Amino acid sequence: MKPYKNKINRIRSFALSLIFIGFVIMYIGIFFRENQIVMTIFMFLGLIAILGSTGVYAWIGMLSTKAAQVVCPNCGKHTKVLGRVDMCMYCREPLTLDPTLEGQEFDQALNRKKS
Ligand SMILES: [Zn+2]
Numbered sequence: 646m647k648p649y650k651n652k653i654n655r656i657r658s659f660a661l662s663l664i665f666i667g668f669v670i671m672y673i674g675i676f677f678r679e680n681q682i683v684m685t686i687f688m689f690l691g692l693i694a695i696l697g698s699t700g701v702y703a704w705i706g707m708l709s710t711k712a713a714q715v716v717c718p719n720c721g722k723h724t725k726v727l728g729r730v731d732m733c734m735y736c737r738e739p740l741t742l743d744p745t746l747e748g749q750e751f752d753q754a755l756n757r758k759k760s
Contacts, residue, residue: 651734652727660701667694
C-alpha cells in the first residue's frame with residue numbers, strides 16, 4: 646500500500662491536526678498561568694493555529710469546487726480528483742483525468758510534469 650492519499654483528504658487531515666495543535670498549545674498555556682505574558686503568547690499562538698486551520702478549511706472548500714467529480718471505477722463511489730492524478734477518497738484507487746496517463750504506475754510526480 647502506497648502512502649499516498651487523496652489530496653483533498655490529506656489537506657483535510659492537515660487542517661484537523663492544526664486545530665488539534667492549536668488546542669494543545671492553548672492547553673500548555675494554562676500551565677503558565679502565573680506568567681500572564683507567556684500565557685498570552687501561548688493563547689495567541691494557539692488561536693493562530695486554529696484560525697489557520699479555518700483558512701485551510703476554506704481553501705479545501707474552494708479546491709473542492711474546482712476538483713472534478715468522478716465515479717470511482719473500483720468502488721463506484723463519487724470522489725473528487727484534484728490535479729492530473731489523484732486517488733479515490735474511499736478505496737485509494739489511482740485515478741487520472743489524463744487519458745495518456747491511463748494504466749501508468751501511480752506517481753505523485755505526474756502532477757508536476759507539464760505535457
Ligand atoms: Zn474508490
